[in-house]
Amino acid sequence: MLNKHEMGDTVALMAEVGRKAREASRPLAIASDERKHAALIAMADAIRRNQEIILQANALDMANGEEAGLSPAMMDRLKLTPDRIRAMADGIRAIADLRDPVGEIIAEWDRPNGLHIERVRTPLGIIGVIFESRPNVTADAGALCLKAGNAAILRGGSDSINSSSAIHVALVEGLKAAKLPEDAIQLVPVTDRAAVGEMLKGLNGNLDVIIPRGGRSLVERVQNEARVPVFAHLEGICHVYVDKSAKLDMAVSVVRNAKMRRTGICGAAETLLIDRAVASTFLPPILDALAEAGCEIRGSEEVVAIYPNAAPAGEADWRTEYLDAIISVALVDGIEGAIRHIEKYSSHHTEAIVAEDAKAVERFFNEVDSAILLHNASTQFADGGEFGMGAEIGIATGRMHARGPVGVEQLTSFKYRVRGNGQVRP
Amino acid sequence: MLNKHEMGDTVALMAEVGRKAREASRPLAIASDERKHAALIAMADAIRRNQEIILQANALDMANGEEAGLSPAMMDRLKLTPDRIRAMADGIRAIADLRDPVGEIIAEWDRPNGLHIERVRTPLGIIGVIFESRPNVTADAGALCLKAGNAAILRGGSDSINSSSAIHVALVEGLKAAKLPEDAIQLVPVTDRAAVGEMLKGLNGNLDVIIPRGGRSLVERVQNEARVPVFAHLEGICHVYVDKSAKLDMAVSVVRNAKMRRTGICGAAETLLIDRAVASTFLPPILDALAEAGCEIRGSEEVVAIYPNAAPAGEADWRTEYLDAIISVALVDGIEGAIRHIEKYSSHHTEAIVAEDAKAVERFFNEVDSAILLHNASTQFADGGEFGMGAEIGIATGRMHARGPVGVEQLTSFKYRVRGNGQVRP
Numbered sequence: 001m002l003n004k005h006e007m008g009d010t011v012a013l014m015a016e017v018g019r020k021a022r023e024a025s026r027p028l029a030i031a032s033d034e035r036k037h038a039a040l041i042a043m044a045d046a047i048r049r050n051q052e053i054i055l056q057a058n059a060l061d062m063a064n065g066e067e068a069g070l071s072p073a074m075m076d077r078l079k080l081t082p083d084r085i086r087a088m089a090d091g092i093r094a095i096a097d098l099r100d101p102v103g104e105i106i107a108e109w110d111r112p113n114g115l116h117i118e119r120v121r122t123p124l125g126i127i128g129v130i131f132e133s134r135p136n137v138t139a140d141a142g143a144l145c146l147k148a149g150n151a152a153i154l155r156g157g158s159d160s161i162n163s164s165s166a167i168h169v170a171l172v173e174g175l176k177a178a179k180l181p182e183d184a185i186q187l188v189p190v191t192d193r194a195a196v197g198e199m200l201k202g203l204n205g206n207l208d209v210i211i212p213r214g215g216r217s218l219v220e221r222v223q224n225e226a227r228v229p230v231f232a233h234l235e236g237i238c239h240v241y242v243d244k245s246a247k248l249d250m251a252v253s254v255v256r257n258a259k260m261r262r263t264g265i266c267g268a269a270e271t272l273l274i275d276r277a278v279a280s281t282f283l284p285p286i287l288d289a290l291a292e293a294g295c296e297i298r299g300s301e302e303v304v305a306i307y308p309n310a311a312p313a314g315e316a317d318w319r320t321e322y323l324d325a326i327i328s329v330a331l332v333d334g335i336e337g338a339i340r341h342i343e344k345y346s347s348h349h350t351e352a353i354v355a356e357d358a359k360a361v362e363r364f365f366n367e368v369d370s371a372i373l374l375h376n377a378s379t380q381f382a383d384g385g386e387f388g389m390g391a392e393i394g395i396a397t398g399r400m401h402a403r404g405p406v407g408v409e410q411l412t413s414f415k416y417r418v419r420g421n422g423q424v425r426p
Numbered sequence: 427m428l429n430k431h432e433m434g435d436t437v438a439l440m441a442e443v444g445r446k447a448r449e450a451s452r453p454l455a456i457a458s459d460e461r462k463h464a465a466l467i468a469m470a471d472a473i474r475r476n477q478e479i480i481l482q483a484n485a486l487d488m489a490n491g492e493e494a495g496l497s498p499a500m501m502d503r504l505k506l507t508p509d510r511i512r513a514m515a516d517g518i519r520a521i522a523d524l525r526d527p528v529g530e531i532i533a534e535w536d537r538p539n540g541l542h543i544e545r546v547r548t549p550l551g552i553i554g555v556i557f558e559s560r561p562n563v564t565a566d567a568g569a570l571c572l573k574a575g576n577a578a579i580l581r582g583g584s585d586s587i588n589s590s591s592a593i594h595v596a597l598v599e600g601l602k603a604a605k606l607p608e609d610a611i612q613l614v615p616v617t618d619r620a621a622v623g624e625m626l627k628g629l630n631g632n633l634d635v636i637i638p639r640g641g642r643s644l645v646e647r648v649q650n651e652a653r654v655p656v657f658a659h660l661e662g663i664c665h666v667y668v669d670k671s672a673k674l675d676m677a678v679s680v681v682r683n684a685k686m687r688r689t690g691i692c693g694a695a696e697t698l699l700i701d702r703a704v705a706s707t708f709l710p711p712i713l714d715a716l717a718e719a720g721c722e723i724r725g726s727e728e729v730v731a732i733y734p735n736a737a738p739a740g741e742a743d744w745r746t747e748y749l750d751a752i753i754s755v756a757l758v759d760g761i762e763g764a765i766r767h768i769e770k771y772s773s774h775h776t777e778a779i780v781a782e783d784a785k786a787v788e789r790f791f792n793e794v795d796s797a798i799l800l801h802n803a804s805t806q807f808a809d810g811g812e813f814g815m816g817a818e819i820g821i822a823t824g825r826m827h828a829r830g831p832v833g834v835e836q837l838t839s840f841k842y843r844v845r846g847n848g849q850v851r852p
Binding site: 026029030071081103109111115117122125208209218229248250253254256257258261264343365366369370371372375376377378380381386387388399401402403404413414415416417418419420421422423424425 | 452455456529535537543547550634635655673676679680682683769770787791792795796797798799800802803804806807812813814825826829839840842845846848849850
C-alpha cells in the first residue's frame with residue numbers, strides 16, 4: 001500500500017485525495033451528533049482491538065528509525081506502548097463526548113421588518129494536518145476534525161508512516177461502523193515532499209485550512225508557502241512580567257511553574273521581566289528558586305550586577321525560544337516598559353503579569369497583543385484542555401478566525417439563516 | 427502630491443505605508459470609543475465643509491474620464507454631487523453611532539481551578555482596501571475600519587484619485603481633530619499596479635487582511651495573488667427555489683423582488699428553480715410577473731415547453747451572474763433536486779427557498795452551503811444594512827473568519843484574558 005512507485009504521480013494522487021475529501025465532507029457536514037459519536041467510540045474500540053497490529057507497525061518504524069539514526073527525543077516521540085495506545089483511545093472517547101458545535105446558534109436577532117436572523121455554526125469543510133513523527137496525531141487530529149463535521153487529510157512523516165497507517169485503519173473501521181464515508185479521514189499514502197507541496201497549493205480548492213503539527217522548520221515552510229489559511233504558531237516566546245505590586249511568594253511560584261514545569265512546550269516562559277522598582281528585593285528570591293529547580297539564568301547587565309550567578313544575556317536571547325531549562329531576565333520600567341519589551345520581542349502567543357495593581361493589569365490586558373494573556377497565573381495554562389475545550393489541535397497566533405487554542409469550535413465556520421414570511425426589499 | 431515621479435520607488439513607498447500603518451494601529455487599538463466617535467463626527471463635518479473642494483477634484487476626474495472614454499456606468503459611479511457628498515457624511519455619522527466592538531467580551535467562563543477566562547474582541551490590525559472608481563469607498567471603508575480600531579490602507583483607482591484624495595484630506599482632518607494618528611487612514615498616493623502588487627504581498631507583515639471592492643477581474647486578481655487573507659466574493663449566482671408547498675402569490679412577489687428590485691447587486695437572483703410537481707401551475711404566473719417587470723427569461727427545455735416565451739438556456743446560463751434583467755429558470759425534483767442544482771452551480775453567496783413545508787426548509791437550511799440562506803424572503807436582503815449591522819464593507823463567501831456581510835464586528839479579532847490568583851499548573 002505504501003509503495004510510492006505503485007502510487008503513480010503524486011500530483012494526480014493528491015488531486016484525487018482532495019476530490020474524495022470534498023465528496024465525503026458533504027454527508028459529514030450534516031451528520032448527526034449521534035452518528036459522529038458512534039463513529040468515534042467505534043474508532044476508540046478499534047484502536048484497542050488492533051493494539052497488537054499497531055505495536056507491530058510501530059516496531060517496524062522504530063527499527064527503521066534506529067537504522068536512520070533518529071535522535072533519542074525523536075525516537076521517544078515515535079514510540080508507542082500499550083499505555084500510549086490506551087491514552088490515544090481515551091482521547092478519542094473524550095472528543096466523542098464534547099458538545100457538537102455544528103448547528104449551534106451563535107447569535108440571533110429580529111429585524112423591524114419581521115425577518116429573524118440566525119448565525120449558525122457549520123463545519124469548515126476540509127482540514128489538512130501535516131505532522132512529523134508523533135503517530136498519535138493521526139488519532140487526535142482525525143477525531144477532532146470529525147467531531148466538528150470536517151473531512152480530514154492527514155499527512156504524516158515518513159518516520160511514523162507504518163504506525164500512522166495502522167492507526168488510520170482503526171479510524172476507518174470506526175467510520176464504516178457508523179456508516180460515515182470512509183474518506184472522511186484520509187491518510188496520505190505517500191510521504192514525499194511533493195504531497196505536502198500539493199496540500200500547500202490547496203488541492204484545487206479542496207482544502208480549506210492547513211494545520212502544521214511539528215517543529216519550527218515545518219511550520220515556517222507551511223506559513224511561507226501555503227495558499228490556504230494556516231492555523232499555527234511559529235514559536236512561543238512567552239513572557240512573565242512581575243510588577244512592583246506583585247506578591248513576592250506568588251511571583252516565585254508562578255515564574256518557577258511557567259518556566260520549569262515543562263520546558264519543551266510552547267507555553268513555557270522564556271523571558272522574565274522584573275519591575276526595576278523592586279529589582280533588588282524580588283530578583284534574588286525568584287532567580288534562586290529558578291536556579292534551584294535547575295534553570296540556567298541569562299540576565300541583562302543590570303540583572304548580572306544584582307545577581308552575579310546569572311550569565312550575561314545578549315540581544316539574541318530576547319528573541320530565542322529556548323524550549324529548555326534556560327531563562328532570559330531583564331529589568332523594565334514598570335508596566336510601560338514591560339509592554340514595550342513584549343511588543344518588540346513577543347511571538348504573540350502567551351504572556352503573564354504578576355501584579356496586585358488593577359490598573360497595571362488592565363493596561364497589560366488591553367495593550368499587549370498576544371493570543372493569551374494571564375494575570376497571576378502560569379503561562380503553562382496556555383492549552384486547550386486547560387481552557388476547558390476538551391482537546392486542541394494546536395495553538396494559533398494569527399489574528400484571523402482561530403487564535404489561541406484551536407479546539408472543536410475553532411474548526412467551524414458559520415452561515416446565516418434568515419426566516420421570513422414573504423418579505424421583499426423596498 | 428500625486429506625481430508618481432516624485433514618489434520614488436513604489437516598493438519603498440509601500441513598505442513605508444505599511445510601517446506607518448502598524449505604528450498607527452497601536453494607539454488606535456486602545457483608543458476609547460469616545461475618541462473614535464469624535465474623529466468620525468469631525469470627518470463627517472470636514473467632508474461637508476470641504477464640499478466645494480471635493481466637487482472641484484471630482485470635476486477634474488470627470489473631465490479625465492470623459493477624455494479617457496469611460497463608459498456611462500463608470501462615469502456615474504465616479505460622479506459626486508452635493509447629495510452624494512451629504513450621503514457620504516451621513517454614512518460616516520451612522521458608523522460613528524454603531525456600538526464599538528473592541529473590548530466586547532464574546533464569551534467567558536470559569537475553570538474548576540478558579541481561573542476566569544474571557545474571550546474579548548480586539549481590532550484585526552491593518553486592513554487594506556483596494557477599490558476602483560467609486561470615490562465614496564474612501565469615506566465608507568476608512569470610517570468602518572476606524573470604528574473597529576483598525577488602521578486602513580486605501581488604494582483607489584486612478585480614475586477617481588483626485589476625488590479620493592480630496593475626501594481623504596477631510597478624513598485626516600477628523601483624525602487630527604480627535605488627536606488620533608494621521609496614519610490611521612492612509613490613501614496610497616500612487617495608482618500604478620505595483621502598489622497593488624506590494625499590498626498583495628502583505629507589506630512585510632504590515633497588512634492583516636485585504637478587501638477588494640470592485641469588478642470581477644479585480645477580485646479575481648486579489649484572490650489569486652494575495653498572500654494575506656481576503657474578504658470578498660467573486661460573484662453572486664443567487665438562487666430562488668420555489669417548493670410545491672409555497673404560497674403562489676408569495677412566490678411571485680419574492681421572485682420578482684429578488685430578481686428585479688435592483689439587478690446589478692450581488693444579492694440579485696440569477697437562477698429560479700421550480701419544483702417540477704407544480705411547474706404547470708406555478709411557472710406561468712411567476713414568469714409572467716417577471717416578464718411584465720421587463721425581465722428576459724431563459725429556460726431549460728422543459729420550461730420552454732410550458733412557457734414558450736422563454737428563450738432556451740444553455741449550460742453557461744447556470745454559471746452566469748447576469749447582473750442584468752435576465753433570469754435562468756429550471757425545473758427540479760423537489761428540495762433534493764434544488765439542493766443538487768445549487769451545490770453544482772452556486773457561488774455560495776445567497777440562496778432563498780419559498781415554501782410552507784417546514785421539513786423542506788430545514789433541509790435547505792442544513793444542507794445548502796452558502797453564506798446566507800433565506801426562507802420566504804427576497805435574496806436582495808443580503809446586505810449588512812438589512813442585517814442590522816449598520817454598514818458593511820462588502821460580502822464574503824469564504825469560510826474563514828468573516829462570511830456574509832462584513833460589518834464592524836467582522837473587522838475584529840479576539841484574544842483571551844485569563845484572571846487568576848496565583849494558579850500554577852500541576
